[in-house]
Amino acid sequence: xxxxxxxxxxxxxxxxxxxxxxxxxxxxxxxxxxxxxxxxxxxxxxxxxxxxxxxxxxxxxxxxxxxxxxxxxxxxxxxxxxxxxxxxxxxxxxxxxxxxxxxxxxxxxxxxxxxxxxxxxxxxxxxxxxxxxxxxxxxxxxxxxxxxxxxxxxxxxxxxxxxxxxxxxxxxxxxxxxxxxxxxxxxxxxxxxxxxxxx
Numbered sequence: 001x002x003x004x005x006x007x008x009x010x011x012x013x014x015x016x017x018x019x020x021x022x023x024x025x026x027x028x029x030x031x032x033x034x035x036x037x038x039x040x041x042x043x044x045x046x047x048x049x050x051x052x053x054x055x056x057x058x059x060x061x062x063x064x065x066x067x068x069x070x071x072x073x074x075x076x077x078x079x080x081x082x083x084x085x086x087x088x089x090x091x092x093x094x095x096x097x098x099x100x101x102x103x104x105x106x107x108x109x110x111x112x113x114x115x116x117x118x119x120x121x122x123x124x125x126x127x128x129x130x131x132x133x134x135x136x137x138x139x140x141x142x143x144x145x146x147x148x149x150x151x152x153x154x155x156x157x158x159x160x161x162x163x164x165x166x167x168x169x170x171x172x173x174x175x176x177x178x179x180x181x182x183x184x185x186x187x188x189x190x191x192x193x194x195x196x197x198x199x
Contacts, residue, residue, distance in 0.1 A: 053150060057187055064160050064183035068105075068136055071162060071182075075107040078131045080168040083108055085133075103188070104137035106170050114164050114177035133165040138188055145185060159184045 075083035085106040110129045112118055137160070144156035164177040 053148070057147075060183065060186045064186050067182045068160065071109070071113065071134065071136060072105065072107060074109040074111045076110055076131070078108055080131075081108045081133070085168075085170060104135050106133070106135045106165075108132070108168070109134055112164075113162060114174075114180060133168055133170060135163050135165060135170065136182065137161055137163065138186075140188070147187075155187055157185045157187060160186055 072084070077083040085108065087105070108131050110131055111120065112130075112132045113134065138158055139161050140156055140158045144158050147155050147157050149155060160182040162180040162182055164174040166172040166174045
C-alpha cells in the first residue's frame with residue numbers, strides 16, 4: 001500500500017556568528033569614524049596653536065606698553081619742544097604716510113634715564129631742572145625672528161629700545177649714552193596719536 005511521504009519541516013534556528021561581509025562593513029564604518037575623529041583632532045590642534053600665537057603677541061604688546069608708559073609719563077613741555085615731539089596729536093584720519101613714519105615716539109623729559117648715576121628719587125630744583133630728549137623706537141635687528149600669523153603671513157619680531165638725543169630737533173643721537181632695551185620679541189608697531197602722556 002502506498003504511503004504518502006511526509007514532508008519534513010525545517011525548523012528555523014537563530015543564526016550564530018558573523019558573516020565576512022558584515023565584518024567588513026563594520027570595519028569600514030569604524031575606519032571612517034576614526035578618520036573623521038583624527039581630522040577633527042588635527043583641526044582642533046591647529047586652532048589651539050593659532051590661538052596661542054595670538055595670545056603670545058597680545059601679551060608681548062601689553063607688556064611693551066606697560067614698560068613704555070612710565071617713560072612717557074615723565075614727558076614735559078619746555079620752551080624748545082613739546083612734551084611729545086612725535087607723533088604729536090593729530091585730529092585727521094591716519095594716512096599711509098602717518099602709519100609709516102610714526103614708528104618711534106620722541107619726547108622731552110626732565111629725567112635722564114641713560115645717565116649711569118640716574119636716580120629717580122634724587123631731589124631737584126623745579127625751576128632750573130634741565131630737560132633731555134629721548135626716543136622710544138622699534139628695532140628690526142640684523143637677524144629678526146620670523147613669526148607666522150594665523151592666516152599664514154610671516155612677520156618679523158624685533159625689540160623696542162630707548163635712546164637719547166643731544167638736541168631738541170632729534171637730529172643727533174647721543175652715542176655716549178647707548179640705548180636701553182624695553183621689550184623683546186614684539187611685533188612692528190606704529191603710533192598715530194598720543195594724548196596726555198600715555199600710549
